[in-house]
Amino acid sequence: MSDGFFDILEERRRSSDLSHAFRTFNPQPYRGATPISAAVLNRMVLESQYLSYIIQEIMVECDEPHEALLEEASALLDEMSQNLQLGFIRLLGFALSKVFKSVFSSIHVNEDGLTRLQQAIQEYPVILMPNHRSYMDFLVLSYIMFTYDLSIPVIAAGIPLMGMKLIGEIFRRSGAFFIRRAIGSDKLYWAVLSEYVRTIVRTGYAPLEFYIEGLRSRTLKSLTPKLGMMHMVLEPFFKGEVFDISLVPISISYERVLEESLLAHELLGVPKPKETTEALLKARTVLKEDYGCMHVCFGNPVSVRDLVKGKINRRQYNLVPRDLPMKPSKETQEFVSGLAHMIIRLQERNVVLSAWNLMAVVLLQNLQGIDLDLLTHKTLGLRRLALRFGAHLRWPKNVSDSEVMSSSVSLHHSVVRCERGRVYLVEEAGPGPVTQEEAVFRRAAAVLMCASYRNQAVHVFTRPAIVAVAMRTAARNRTDDVFHHFKFLLELFSNEFVLIPGQAVQDFEEGCSFLQQSGVIGRSDEEIYVRDNGQETIIFLREILQPFIESYQVTSHLHSCPGSSPSPLAIESYESLSSDLQKNVLSALLSMAAVTKTKVDDQNEIRVNKSAVKRIWDMLSKIMD
Numbered sequence: 001m002s003d004g005f006f007d008i009l010e011e012r013r014r015s016s017d018l019s020h021a022f023r024t025f026n027p028q029p030y031r032g033a034t035p036i037s038a039a040v041l042n043r044m045v046l047e048s049q050y051l052s053y054i055i056q057e058i059m060v061e062c063d064e065p066h067e068a069l070l071e072e073a074s075a076l077l078d079e080m081s082q083n084l085q086l087g088f089i090r091l092l093g094f095a096l097s098k099v100f101k102s103v104f105s106s107i108h109v110n111e112d113g114l115t116r117l118q119q120a121i122q123e124y125p126v127i128l129m130p131n132h133r134s135y136m137d138f139l140v141l142s143y144i145m146f147t148y149d150l151s152i153p154v155i156a157a158g159i160p161l162m163g164m165k166l167i168g169e170i171f172r173r174s175g176a177f178f179i180r181r182a183i184g185s186d187k188l189y190w191a192v193l194s195e196y197v198r199t200i201v202r203t204g205y206a207p208l209e210f211y212i213e214g215l216r217s218r219t220l221k222s223l224t225p226k227l228g229m230m231h232m233v234l235e236p237f238f239k240g241e242v243f244d245i246s247l248v249p250i251s252i253s254y255e256r257v258l259e260e261s262l263l264a265h266e267l268l269g270v271p272k273p274k275e276t277t278e279a280l281l282k283a284r285t286v287l288k289e290d291y292g293c294m295h296v297c298f299g300n301p302v303s304v305r306d307l308v309k310g311k312i313n314r315r316q317y318n319l320v321p322r323d324l325p326m327k328p329s330k331e332t333q334e335f336v337s338g339l340a341h342m343i344i345r346l347q348e349r350n351v352v353l354s355a356w357n358l359m360a361v362v363l364l365q366n367l368q369g370i371d372l373d374l375l376t377h378k379t380l381g382l383r384r385l386a387l388r389f390g391a392h393l394r395w396p397k398n399v400s401d402s403e404v405m406s407s408s409v410s411l412h413h414s415v416v417r418c419e420r421g422r423v424y425l426v427e428e429a430g431p432g433p434v435t436q437e438e439a440v441f442r443r444a445a446a447v448l449m450c451a452s453y454r455n456q457a458v459h460v461f462t463r464p465a466i467v468a469v470a471m472r473t474a475a476r477n478r479t480d481d482v483f484h485h486f487k488f489l490l491e492l493f494s495n496e497f498v499l500i501p502g503q504a505v506q507d508f509e510e511g512c513s514f515l516q517q518s519g520v521i522g523r524s525d526e527e528i529y530v531r532d533n534g535q536e537t538i539i540f541l542r543e544i545l546q547p548f549i550e551s552y553q554v555t556s557h558l559h560s561c562p563g564s565s566p567s568p569l570a571i572e573s574y575e576s577l578s579s580d581l582q583k584n585v586l587s588a589l590l591s592m593a594a595v596t597k598t599k600v601d602d603q604n605e606i607r608v609n610k611s612a613v614k615r616i617w618d619m620l621s622k623i624m625d
């Protein structure tokens, strides 16, 4: 393809899957690597100075015998460790060729990204850092690595996958190592896990893949990063055990996500189906559907060595013997957090959007339905804007715009339908009469499913849209006033959108410059103003944020007056029913000290600072007026 992506399924549709699975596999490994087996890797962890030291500490603290602790550590390692074997990769490779060809029309991969990755793997330990939207992510990535003769990665996997009969073991032998959820203060577990991860990095055992968001994003919007694994993988560099580490952000974009309906239901409180082999077999009907095309973009490797310059004084690590634990300093914590956020931003930048993502933005602003012609017109306008804001967009060539629209509607038949030239959201049908509650639930599920596809594109508009909203609430056009309001919104949405901490000025400048370059706003030394022909875009951008603002308003109202009715305003704000959004509002209120959390008898107790919540609510009301 001319845009640098090529379809890896094309070859698979032409030649034998069996020959693909059993072809010679000859990757070029990291040149500093010492080839070791999985068993030797485990032994290195168990015999490490670090683990001995921690075991000594626990012996003293808990009065437990050394032998028992060592045995416990060995059992944890047995539970955790991967056992990568090429035979299993071949087996899965064969099966996955069949599955991918059946569900995806194409899987596009950027060729230059693979070349850069191949080079990076030979030079330094590589950490693969994909976004996480579907169970397909890790299957596709290992498949690509196998297909292109790149070292197969070992992958940090959540422990529930281990419990799947047969599949858990196949995953382990395909490179998965299993980590427990909510490790809490289990000192021995942290020690085994962190030494295991560091040993993989230090020895260059294999590229290490982990999902920094910690789980599949139910909203399809980036999640704020988890920092535990990030700290572990970086430590060998901080301690000078490796010269550099390459972090490779990977952006996986789906035209249609296999789990779309389940994810929306989970947001409404329906429990996630337990990971079992039986459930997987039952779910195989999803394989009969068409999920359109998928893009995997391997980003530029990020050199930790380059980034750390001037940010961390690595001499502090020379003061403590390498094998001993060392609590990360404040500057290290800030660096790691900033880097983690940056990786997610880099993932977002290389996401490939489809026409459908833009249609979803428009559809959400027209929940009562919209004429297909108008939807087409608005989507094309949005396409121009998205391209100016730097989005990567896949728009089929040699196909008319109306065909692009109608094929998107038909691919997403589970979300929208077109009747007599008008497009509506599809609500789940069910047997018997529908209660009012059920009706709200069904409507909300439809809205959340559509919203998730808007969310795939929302990062493109976030900063200019926040500027557009701030321009409305600021009393005057003065830049410092607008910036003040911009900062308030950044703080409020700090869990909703991934924003690099401490970069408000850069975010503001980015938002303004996109708007300026698009001719929407003008700027003088001290003022920002909307240009005559920019008004429509400003209103449109505000509308993108409106469901979030509305939902934050509803949720903060409920926090300040628990038990009260959510006010008529709540009726259309179905997104406020999303558990993810409610969690984000609570985190924001906590960080803004409008709510405080204290532990009482081992239970979390939430206290609301009513006047602080009211101030936030007033501010949001001003925006909504």
Ligand SMILES: CCCCCCCCCCCCCCCC(=O)SCCNC(=O)CCNC(=O)[C@H](O)C(C)(C)COP(=O)(O)OP(=O)(O)OC[C@H]1O[C@@H](n2cnc3c(N)ncnc32)[C@H](O)[C@@H]1OP(=O)(O)O
Binding pocket: 089, 090, 092, 093, 096, 132, 138, 139, 142, 143, 144, 146, 155, 156, 157, 158, 161, 171, 174, 175, 176, 179, 180, 181, 182, 183, 184, 190, 191, 194, 210, 211, 212, 213, 214, 215, 216, 226, 227, 228, 229, 230, 231
């Ligand atoms: C050819 C075909 C091939 C096909 C081939 C197929 C391949 C088939 C492979 C399958 C493979 C599946 C792969 C699935 C994909 C997932 O399963 S994604 C889910 C699993 N992965 C992840 O979660 C990775 C990212 N997560 C993290 O980094 C998390 O931090 C961790 C490490 C999991 C820990 O999570 P957590 O317990 O929730 O902890 P977290 O909130 O980070 O921190 C908790 C506390 O511990 C503290 N802490 C952090 N580090 C430490 C430490 N070292 N010591 C003590 N305390 C610490 C923190 O400071 C924090 O304290 P507070 O701030 O709360 O006071």
Ligand SMILES: O=C(CO)COP(=O)(O)O
Binding pocket: 132, 134, 135, 158, 214, 215, 216, 217
């Ligand atoms: O990420 C996981 C496996 O892909 C496990 O977490 P979730 O199932 O909660 O997304």
